[in-house]
Amino acid sequence: MKLVTRFEAATLSTPELYGLRKEAFKAFAAAPRGSQEQRKALETMRTIEDELATRAPGL
8 A cells, every 4th residue: 555645635535535544444454464564554544534634524
């Protein structure tokens, strides 16, 4: 999974972020425990959650 930056997350729509969060979760679950791939997926999920938290509800 590609690491998503805060800037990249800000350019995506809310539905796109939810879809990407789902993909990141699947990548996290499928990656070997403690691997770089798992860490990237976790960081991507955190970035997406941070971006979603800055948006007003319903947008």
